[in-house]
Amino acid sequence: MTKLDFSMGDSAAALRVRLREMVGEHLPEGFLGAFTDDPKDLATTQKFSRTLAREGLLTLAWPREYGGADGSVWEQTVVREEMWAHHEPRGAQYMGLNWVGPAIMAYGTAEQKNRHLPPIAAGETIWCQGFSEPESGSDLASLQTRAVRIEGGWKISGQKIWTSYAGMAAWCVLAARTGDKDSRHRGISLFLVPMDRPGITVRPIRSMLGPHHLNECFFDSVHATDDEVLGAVNEGWAVIRHALAHERIGxxxxxxxxxxxxxxxxxxxxxxxxxxxxxxxxxxxxxxxxxxxxxxxxxxxxxxxxxxxxxxxxxxxxxxxxxxxxxxxxxxxxxxxxxxxxxxxxxxxxxxxxxxxxxxxxxxxxxxxxxxxxxxxxxxxxxxx
Amino acid sequence: MRTTMPEPILDFGRSVDSALQRAGGIGLARDAEADYAAADLALKALSQVGMYDIDPRDDLDSAAAAAELCRVAGAQAAPCPVVGIILRDPADKPFALVSDECPIIDHAAAAPLWRAATLSGDVYEARVVQRTGSNLSPFAMKVGLTRLDDEPASPQDVQLALALSAFQLLGTGQQALELAIKHTREREQFGRPLSGFQVIRHSVADLSVGLEGLALLCRFALWQIFTGSSDALPDALAAKHEAQRVVRNVLRMSQQFHGAAGLADEYDISVLARHAQPALRLPTDMTTTLGHLRAAIEERGFEGLYAPEHAHRAALTTGEAR
Incomplete structure (x- = not known):
């Protein structure tokens, strides 16, 4: 009979020891994460992420075919625990590793995988997620940012809010309406757009979460190509659900x-x-x-x-x-x-x-x-x- | 990792549940208030499914079976001292945790003599003095204690008594929430079921979180008793205290959702709410249990991700941490 057992196993325990050693070695005493007034802290997280990447620990959760280590769910749990307990020294990499990468694996084209997964795996790219809008918080399916089909791609206009990391991110997973006005979750598509594309403006929102954390993003006729759609057009909701499921225990x-x-x-x-x-x-x-x-x-x-x-x-x-x-x-x-x-x-x-x-x-x-x-x-x- | 009970244990629980249901279910507790002979039917049903063959001290699986039996007995408000019987001594004296200030044992009438212990491990022989006569604890008895000069109570017995009692309360809480869910889905007011009102939906969600968490805490305590590297007293006290906190609240809210019907004894929720009182208050009330828990954690630590190692803990206790 399989007994009650609350242990995570030896490999997870060994990983915990190893991560604590790395934290002790590479993080300054009193490190509080990337969102402080001291720019050195953001640099520390970028450096720590690259160190983890070199040790094969940054993408421990990822499948081997994408450069990961196929870590067990309990090893992944240990990583989540130790990183959060020590103020998330992966900083803004968290988003790319935890769900943008896995979502691209699940829904991306071969070209999107080749382009985006290696830099995420190396801890080199910061991603942000353009979901919430001023009028669409909990009711995300009511979002109004509009992507209109034009010759050679899409033209995106609208506003996002509460966007973490937007000021430091190189890329954004942007949710926009491609169906008609009342299409709710059946008319949403996701776009992978670089944050330096013309028409994107980021405005930081001062908040109790510290500098740089929350932002407003304005999209003014931003161009996106067909190749930048993640998953099928109008089927972005499935990807969002996938993402939120990752976040719930993230x-x-x-x-x-x-x-x-x-x-x-x-x-x-x-x-x-x-x-x-x-x-x-x-x-x-x-x-x-x-x-x-x-x-x-x-x-x-x-x-x-x-x-x-x-x-x-x-x-x-x-x-x-x-x-x-x-x-x-x-x-x-x-x-x-x-x-x-x-x-x-x-x-x-x-x-x-x-x-x-x-x-x-x-x-x-x-x-x-x-x-x-x-x-x-x-x-x-x-x-x- | 396996955080849920093994399948054979769950099967056993289902057979305990069927046996108690066939014998009369929660109705037995109601009947026993008028005529205590009904309690024998519960004992007989539990005996037939093997209650007397389980010794939870044997190993983790035996303890798990005992725990599942206690949980189901709690859900059916079985009018008999399941925890005490399961932890009886070789002379067949049931075992109970008591407070030496006001010693009360629920269903003490089930045996002429009990072996009793306080949370600090002092051992007594207990015999019935009188019924409490309280509507809140129809089967509880005041007992007289005679101090025994034996060894202190076995830590394992004390821990199992706490954990099994927590499992019993867990069953009561789970049953109460199920009754509340059933009632709010059936009962209509303002043209729709009560379960459509957000205030009720969100309360039910929060109560379910409390019960799921309690269930895990109880199973974790059991596992710690058998496999933990350190003394499991804090784990057992944590389970008992959480049971007192969560189940008291679940019973209160589930009764509330029943409206006036929740006060009527023909509704099971009323019987559960009253009959759970001894397990909720004995051997110590919630606040006192928490005090014991805190002292145990301060002294022995609390298994987790960041609890200090023993040596460091000792330094904390003696104030040398600085």
């Missing part, structure tokens, strides 16, 4: 949560015993919730191997992981007390990781599908439409 938020809870405990040191028991109780409960979120993610990974239909499980995992993120942010704030408000000039606790975590946690229940949409996906299966 971020191992629980890993950073757990790391920070223990870091806070350690940084408080001997004053820990003087904290109110009720607060220490909340810290313990938060550790349990990180375990719950982690196990729900593992269950999704496990079931994804057996079935394509894991929408409910993925959304349940995501609800747990995003709410855990916000719970941990609050528990950390209270554990650190007034020190939680100290910035870089005032010896920020945990090298600023608390402040960074709190800000990002606020986005957890919004980014890549709001928690309300996740709840709807879950309830649709349990209660019907």
């Amino acid at each position: 971020i191992a938020r629980y890993a950073r949560c757990e790391r920070l809870l223990w870091s806070a405990r350690s940084s408080i040191g001997e004053e820990w015993a003087g904290l109110p028991e009720s607060l220490r109780d909340r810290w313990a409960d938060a550790l349990v919730q990180t375990r719950v979120a982690r196990l729900l993610a593992y269950r999704t990974v496990e079931e994804q191997q057996l079935s394509d239909r894991v929408d409910r499980q993925a959304s349940q995992a995501r609800i747990a992981s995003t709410t855990c993120d916000q719970m941990v942010a609050e528990v950390l704030a209270e554990l650190l007390g007034g020190r939680s408000l100290l910035g870089p000039a005032g010896e920020a606790p945990l090298h600023g990781a608390f402040e960074d975590h709190w800000r990002y946690a606020q986005a957890a229940t919004v980014a890549s599908g709001t928690i309300e949409i996740q709840r709807e996906i879950v309830s649709r299966e349990l209660l019907g439409r």
Whole structure:
């Protein structure tokens, strides 16, 4: 009889050790990811990505035929956990590796694969995703950016918003309407367009997520060729669904949560015993919730191997992981007390990781599908439409 | 990795469920309130599917079978002390965790003498003093404790008692949510089923997340008890505390979705909500359980991705981390 077994196996454990060694060797102490005021941080992520690529670890998840290592789902899980726990040192490469690359493998032409996969695999290209629009957030199928057929290709006009990495990206996966106005998800196509093409303007949006993160993108009669359509015309929705399925378990938020809870405990040191028991109780409960979120993610990974239909499980995992993120942010704030408000000039606790975590946690229940949409996906299966 | 119960264990659970259903299902708990003889029918059904042949101390698979039986018993509100019987001692005395301040054992009348232990491991002999007489715990009894000078309670017994009780509550919670789902799909108000209202849909989604997470936490605790490199007390306490937190909420909301019907004993949700109270409150209430859990984590750590190694943990405890 196959027993209950929560271990990831020896190769995954060895990979975790190796990744921690690389993080220790290549990242400066207090590294907080690519989106800081210090341009050196973006450079660090680019360099770290190339280092991972050289070691064959950047595309560990990819199939061998595309230069990957065919890593097991548990090795992939370890990579997600260790990278997120250490503030995603792959920086903006994350998008290309996690879903743009796999989507091109699944839906791209031979030419698109040849052109785009090698630079993604080498950690050399930054991608952004042009999905959300001012009037199309959760209701993505209502998007209005229009691609009109012209001689020799397409002319694209419209506006995208909340676009991560747009200011630093070389390429964009752009969703535009190619069907009639009311065609909803049946009339959307995806285009792979370079961000330096004439007619594209990027405007950064100042936000609590830090500089360069969120952007508005304006597309003014931008030209695209037929060769730049990803998948079939009017069938971009299938690719988007594929992408969102990757994103739902893409971020191992629980890993950073757990790391920070223990870091806070350690940084408080001997004053820990003087904290109110009720607060220490909340810290313990938060550790349990990180375990719950982690196990729900593992269950999704496990079931994804057996079935394509894991929408409910993925959304349940995501609800747990995003709410855990916000719970941990609050528990950390209270554990650190007034020190939680100290910035870089005032010896920020945990090298600023608390402040960074709190800000990002606020986005957890919004980014890549709001928690309300996740709840709807879950309830649709349990209660019907 | 395998995070779900093995198929033969699930099959066993289905046979336990059929046996209890044939014996009267949740109706048995209702009947036992009027005449405790109905409890014997539950015991007989469980005995026929092999409850007395399982010793969860043997190995992980035996513990998994015991856990599945407890989960199904919780779902059917089986009026008998399944966890206590499964963990009985060689002299056939059932085992219960108690608080030494106000010792109460649910279904204590099932045996003249019990072996009891506190969470700190003190061992007692317990015998029935009187029924509580409470509508919230129709079968709970106050017990008198006599301290035994034995060895402290086996850590494995304490951990299994916590984990199996969490499985029992998990079953109760799963059943309650199923009843709520069924009811809200059938019951129409304002011209449409209650299940069409977003406030109910989203609550059900959140409750399901809680229960799925609890189920995983329970199975993880079981696995830790048998394979973990460190003491599994924090894992077992985590499962029990999460069961108290999640199932209390699931019962409350599921009853709410039933409207006034949820208060009527002819609806199963009302029976479940009352009969689950002892497992929800014993041996310690949720807040006290959390205090025990926190102390256990501070002392022993908590298996995960970033928990400090033992030596470092010891330094934290003695304040040498700086």
